[in-house]
Amino acid sequence: MKRPIALLAGLALLATACGGTTRSDVAAQQSAAPAASSAPAAADPNAPIKPGLKIAFLPKQVNNPYFTIADRDGVAATKEFGGEGKEVGPSEASASSQVSYINTLIQQKQDAIVISANDPNAVVPALKQAMAAGIKVVSYDSDTAKDGRHVFVNQASxxxxxxxxxxxxxxxxxxxxxxxxxxxxxxxxxxxxxxxxxxxxxxxxxxxxxxxxxxxxxxxxxxxxxxxxxxxxxxxxxxxxxxxxxxxxxxxxxxxxxxxxxxxxxxxxxxxxxxxxxxxxxxxxxxxxxxxNPGDLGYLAGWAAAALASGQITGAEGERFKAGKLGEYTVGAGGEVLLGKPTVFDxxxxxxxxx
Known part of the structure; x- marks a missing residue:
């Protein structure tokens, strides 16, 4: 990019979510899922980034231009701090399409999962299992229910x-x-x-x-x-x-x-x-x-995942962490981290x- 693009401060996009999971199905899954791990240790903003972190990016759907850019720069961020990043995900955006990928990532013992949720509730039981296994969860672009992640990296309000x-x-x-x-x-x-x-x-x-x-x-x-x-x-x-x-x-x-x-x-x-x-x-x-800038969104999400996995933050309001070239960010209410302001293109x- 020839000059930095201002970023939006709110929710976001852009690929999507649908599917056949019913509310009762979700409720039953959530009640059966193990609870997330107990209260986290206090954050240490001076803790070093752990070497060799494995971070997986799970977009709403792969081969979507928006997520291709976001996840490309997210993976680039992992290389900057000496980690290993990858993108996995469904080819179609539906409510339940991401669950099997989460289960596989748990088996692979990833350090963090960065997910853009196709449905705010359908992925929560699987993400709770991931958190119970010690995996940090960052949502980006499209949030999960709050009990399904530690931090939400949002484009704009x-x-x-x-x-x-x-x-x-x-x-x-x-x-x-x-x-x-x-x-x-x-x-x-x-x-x-x-x-x-x-x-x-x-x-x-x-x-x-x-x-x-x-x-x-x-x-x-x-x-x-x-x-x-x-x-x-x-x-x-x-x-x-x-x-x-x-x-x-x-x-x-x-x-x-x-x-x-x-x-x-x-x-x-x-x-x-x-x-x-x-x-x-x-x-x-x-x-x-x-x-x-979707690339900056993915990049920020990658650094947020590293900060969580390294103990620099827990997702509590007021915690701060550095995100490489983007500078320092503060965790807001509800574990939300806002990227920035929007740009109109003409x-x-x-x-x-x-x-």
Whole structure:
């Protein structure tokens, strides 16, 4: 990247979660799972990073451009502190798809698991088993239930992220018209939280001439997201804009719009990467979109995992740790570590970034 990108301070994305696990299934699994290990030892911020740490990154799905970047830099972080990192995970994002990988990582005696949860609850029983076995758990991008991890590395506050996407689209459509959201999966923790703040933002007086008519789900699958975009515009031919808070969804929607009569008429924004959307910005399909640096998110998560595994932090509020080139971070309430502020990418600045 030619210059550092500001990062967002809230929840996040972007690939997704769905599946057939029921609430009763989850409750039964949780009650059967062993409790996480007892109260941790006090943190020692001066403890050295343990040599040879084994850290596994478990994204919502592999081969997703967003997670490829995040996990690549997370693995790079492990090399910086003398550890061993790897990425494993499902090819499809579903609620239960990550559980078998967690079980395998427990058997492999990893020192830490860094996970972006497809479902906040379905992975918790397996993660509790991991913690009981002494494995540290860091969630990133999309959180688990709090009893399923020690620390959550978050891009931005969910509120800021949800509201800013509405604000960005509102500017593009002149605060008038019908809009839709093209999300990932119905169960994606981050997506749903952002969408609730989007809806709340739209209740403000300045949006009285804007109407959210539909939340569609592309399941973070390219073809389904493409088809859902097509369906939205067939159902609402007067649609003024679409927000897609997922890298897969926004790219698929842009591809559809760029080769349709709706190009330039229907505004599209959301979350994506510069390399992924550069052509669509330059041809006028997209005016502007936003994101944090996913590489820095993975990098920070890797260092947080090392700090946990080395005893520098336990996940308690107020603890501090160093994250290599990113500097020092503080653990906030609920074990949350915020990466930073967002950047809007448009025709003026998109060529300044390479990721």
């Amino acid at each position: 969910a509120e800021d992220l949800g509201r800013t996407q509405v604000q960005l689209l509102a500017e593009q459509i002149g605060h008038q018209g019908r809009i839709a959201v093209l999300s990932a999966t119905p169960n994606a923790t981050n997506q749903n939280t952002w969408i609730e703040f989007m809806k709340d933002e739209l209740t403000k007086p300045e949006y009285e001439d804007m109407e959210l008519v539909k939340v569609a789900y592309g399941n973070d699958d390219d073809q389904k997201s493409f088809t859902e975009t097509q369906g939205l515009l067939r159902s609402y031919p007067d649609l003024a804009g679409i927000i897609s808070p997922t890298t897969v969804g926004i790219a698929a929607a842009a591809r559809y719009l760029s080769d349709s009569d709706f190009k330039g008429k229907v505004k599209l924004t959301g979350l994506g990467t510069p390399n992924q959307l550069r052509a669509f910005v330059k041809d006028g399909t997209i005016e502007g979109f936003e994101l944090w 025709a003026k600045n998109i060529d300044d970034f390479d990721f």
